[in-house]
Amino acid sequence: MDFLEPMIALDETHYQDGYKDGYDDGMVSGKEEGRQVGLKLGFQVGEELGFYQGCLDVWMSIIRLDQGAFSARVRKYMEQLAALLSNYPLSDPENNLQDMMKEIRLKFRVITGSLGAKLGSARKCAAPGIMEDTWSSVSNNHLKSLQLEKILESCYFLSL
């Protein structure tokens, strides 16, 4: 039986060599792909959060000029949105990012839903495009991030 061993061993070594080469190649391309996806997703998240922060900045300026511009309830919602935005971990990604994003989006919708009549005419002529585009981009982003999540998952597997 001894003469058979090197043959079997050779088969095994070839396998191991191939596996290692594949693994190393995969590691490199996987990391690059992951980096691309991360950049894209990161930009989208940043863009969305930036939009909300921008709206908040405008609303805060309005409040400074006119205390009574918004009702107490709406001011409270804006404060809550500000807190949610500052809590979002931009540098250290945690696990429940999707939930935090959902909360932020909902709070934003509640605010704009409550501003309807007051900003009525202004909303309809000045920033309608922005508001409406945000709607579609917000819901689209959510869908896109779900797809990206799947790609990210597969990258994760490759890099293991």
Add this chain to the structure above:
Amino acid sequence: RIWKRAPDGAWHCSDVLEGVHESTVRSCAWSPDGKLLADASFDGTTAIWEYSGGDFELVDTLEGHVNEVKSVSWSQSGSMVATCSRDRAAWIWEILPGNDHECVDVLEGHTEDVKMVQWHPFFDVLVSVSYDNTIRVWADDGDGKWPCVQTLTEAGNSGHSSTVWSISFNQKGDRMVTCSDDCTLKIWDASIDLSQPTTGEGHESWRHISTLSGYHGRTIFSVHWSSEGVIASGAGDDAICLFAEENSMVEGPSYRLILKKEKAHDTDVNCVRWCPQNPRVLASVSDDGTVKLWELQGDILD
């Protein structure tokens, strides 16, 4: 469409409210004072129309839901409107003077499409029913938020085993009836004011009283309780059923079928509603495109 009855008794369409929604208008509701009409649309918005000077005018739009709004309900004071949607949430809006509004709270908890919302006639309590087979009760916690104070499930409360489509309270507000894709109607004891904090251990809750099954062969889409205590149901089997309550001292309330109107419509009956002015008159609508008015006389519905 707004329908008016002429002095000679005939009904005609007096107004068509259009040009506002970009998709199906699924349901509508008059405010308690009758001056405003809210309509729920698949375009995600709810429009508020004001009836003044013989004309309907769009005065406000409630935007917030992400997709189709399925139902809208006015609170008994007329100061609040509740809407629910396929986005699994129910929104409570405060209607303010000057055709303004604010969002009071977003009620999340259902895991599927919310089919209908209905305010309790007296308590500050909102009920929602859903594709997730449950009935949820929400109440004001005094702090501006409306948490879910009770969930009626199949397992825990003898609840429905499939989509719950509709809900109606009786006039006294101590009973609630729900109907479902499981072809049953369920009656619940809703006498406890769930908006009041309960002290002590025992958590009071609304409980199941009775299940009416075997009367409809298909999904029951709509149910409505008249001020005289007659429950009307409309279903996918094209029929309308009427039930009356009987109270026996020993066994408690029970419900018997008064009559079943087979082939009330050519196809699915989508909604049934009793006339607020005449509790013997019932309106029904169907996928066959017709609105039918019925009168209950004795044991006949015609």
